[in-house]
Amino acid sequence: MQQQPYVQIEQQSGVATLSLVNPPMNVVCGPLTRELYAALRALESDPQVRALVITGAGDRAFCAGSDINEMQDMLLPGQVLEKKLVFQNKVFEFLRAFPKPTVALLNGYTFGGGLEIAACCDFIIATSTSKLGLPEVKLGVFPSSGGTFRIARRIGMARTKELVFLGEPVNGAAALAWGLVDQLAEPEVLRQTAFDLAARLAAMPSASISSAKALINDCYDKSDAELISQSLLASDRVFCSPDAHEGMRAFIRKQPPRFS
Structure with a gap:
């Protein structure tokens, strides 16, 4: 069982960088969601934090979705709501309504719940080779934490249906063309690009x-x-x-x- 925190925070020049830490792919699980909520609440009330960057630890994934092993224990009526989705939706909505500007830094695979987290942010920055998708249909379920409606608000219903119904990923270049991400950067400058944007936002009133x-x-x-x-x-x-x-x-x- 993981001993280190599932969420790590660094602060610099008014910008907080929050990293999701659940190696190797930073998948969403109950403890990560609880730590994410606690971190967001603390950052909301911290006057030294004026902008937020969210990313994934390492360089393989921002967040590759939910922990499937955990979800296997939620297949009876009401269990997935009680054990996962009600609270997870509360946390993701808290991020969407976060009063400070937010930037999602997609440093690798961004699937399922990871893309739902990114869609709650004001800006999304990726690389041309980033992979983004909503593959839940291939597990016999569907995106249940905003992946249907929040993504549709970004890219329209037709593109969202393509992502959700087929479950196939798109690369960063296609995501930019669709409006799913706002900016592409080369991998070696991705973090600096996201930080620079957040720093500009932090300087605003x-x-x-x-x-x-x-x-x-x-x-x-x-x-x-x-x-x-x-x-x-x-x-x-x-x-x-x-x-x-x-x-x-x-x-x-x-x-x-x-x-x-």
């Missing part, structure tokens, strides 16, 4: 980013009237923030802003 993120995330689920009301409340708060004063002062003085 946090209240502005979190307010805009919440509105964008809700754009398919709420009416225009609801979104306008939400936007007005957020605007009143953000316009009174120190960062708004700093941003406008710096613009008038033709200086770069220094956000808190």
Whole structure:
């Protein structure tokens, strides 16, 4: 049984890098999900963390899906919900709604639950040779933690049905063309590319980013009237923030802003 933590965190220049650690393929299991939730809650409340990168330990996989051996004990009615899916969906939704900007760094195979984690992030960076897929149908099940609807919001229903119904992976180049990933980088600079993006995001005004993120995330689920009301409340708060004063002062003085 694994003794080391399933989640490791490093912090630098306002960016936290969270690594999923379950070698060799960093698969999702109960302990990893619980540690991921605890880590996300701690990072959410840490004022020193302004952006988050999520990746997998090693260079073989971001996360190659769920632990099949663990799931074999969940094949009776209600067991997979009680033992896995209810809590896992709660954790993944917490990541999707995380108030700070998030970047998924896909350093290898990204299948099943791994792709569902990545789809909760604001930005996804991969390499041209990365492999991404939702192969659950080949196990007689289907993606049950957001892989159907969150992926569809990124790439549309037709492409999502292709991924889900056939269970075949796509490489990073195809994923970029589909809109499944946002950027490709060469393997030797992948981590630096993700960190550089996160550092740029960390330098932005946090209240502005979190307010805009919440509105964008809700754009398919709420009416225009609801979104306008939400936007007005957020605007009143953000316009009174120190960062708004700093941003406008710096613009008038033709200086770069220094956000808190």
